[in-house]
Amino acid sequence: MxxxxxxxxxxxxxxxxxxxxxxxxxxxxxxxxxxxxxxxxxxxxxxxxxxxxxxxxxxxxxxxxxxxxxxxxxxxxxxxxxxxxxAGFFENWKGQGELGGFRSTGNTRNLGLGGGVKLVKDAVKWRLNVQARADYERNSGKTTRDQLSATIEPNYKFDKKLYAYGLAQFERDRFQGFSARYTLSGGLGYELVKTKDVRLAIKAGPAIRITNFSAGDSKSSLAGLVGIDFDWKISDSLKFSQDAGGTYASDAQGFTSTVAVISSDNTSLTATSALDAKLLGSLSARFSYAIEHETNPPAGRIKTDTISRASLVYDF
Structure with missing residues (x-):
């Protein structure tokens, strides 16, 4: 060319x-x-x-x-x-601190202050959840609510969705009729839905509960624990969560299998709905509503308590 x-x-x-x-x-x-x-x-x-x-x-x-x-x-x-x-044990922890006010109904009807902390360490094959909460209120110079709870829950991951859990929990609530309540449980959990914006998980297993009542007597029970955890990231600045669970307990002298769940003489149910709104950086505002229900509370106690909260939450 x-x-x-x-x-x-x-x-x-x-x-x-x-x-x-x-x-x-x-x-x-x-x-x-x-x-x-x-x-x-x-x-x-x-x-x-x-x-x-x-x-x-x-x-x-x-x-x-x-x-x-x-x-x-x-x-x-x-x-x-x-x-x-x-990573070492003290590395790669994530946490959340909460502080705010609440209004209670049920065994007490007052305004009070409450706070809590949650810590999570997520490793390759295991996960450790630690959380604690305290609520306190006084009215006319008298303490009308003094509630404390602490929970440790290790998880072992079989795969991305199925895991085994262990749980140790301590609770104190004199106005629901007990000075101390201990719960030990272990079982299986499964994440039914796990996407970037939505998570739905369930867990269930047998448990042992020991309750020291305010009147001075105590009781040991075989139990079954069921929990549901739902989280929905509505947008980058708005998140909804729904946590519900129950411990179904029977007389320890009665049953030694899961039949005890069906033939329980007391059921403790808790359900918490929360809406988190981002304010600035790691700081968020949280509005939540919790229901605590006992089917067979101590004499003189109301079965259901509710708590409405408004608090500030800091992620770290």
Missing amino acids: PRLALTSAMVIAAIFPSPADAALPAPVKAMIDAAIASGNKQDVLAVVKIAKATNPDDLAEIDAIMTTYNAKQAKLAEAAVREKQE
Whole structure:
């Protein structure tokens, strides 16, 4: 080919590239890059799907971008697992502190102050949950509510959804009729739904409960523990949670199997609904409503207590 003709062909190819040589349009590439920078995998997949549908001549370049993205994600996942494996016991803890006021109804009807703390260590094969809460109120110079609870719950993960749990819990609430109540339990838990925005988990297992009543007597019971945990991230600044559970207890001298759950003489039920709204950084406002129900409380006690809370929550 003459030199002049060859040069002309190169100029034309540069100005009018063929479909096979066309580069991915800059706005489309910028959109994919922005989705990747967001850190949300679902957004990346959605943007890439649209990009492929609207730019069929650039599938090879889009696939190359995704290959690089997937390789980086795999390396980050490996690094995260390695970090958990190498971390010491006092490393990689996450927590939450809460402080605010509440209004109670039931065995007491007053305003009071309450606070709590939650700690979670999530390792590769196990997880440890620790939480404690205290509520206190006085009326006319007298203490009308003095409630304390503390729970330790280790989990062993069989896979991403199934886990075994152990639980040790201490409670004190003189106005519900007991000076101390201890619960030991172990069983299985399963995460029915686990996505970026929604989590639904259940757990159940046998338990032993020892109650020291305010009147001075005590009781040991075989029990069955059931729990439900629902979390929904409505938006980046709003989260709803619903936690419900119960311990169904029978006379320890009566049954030694799960029949005790069916033939229980007392049922303790708790259910808490909460709405968290982000305020600034790690600080959030929480509004919650809790129901505590005993089917067979000590003499002179009301079966149901409710607590409405408004508090500040700090994540650390």
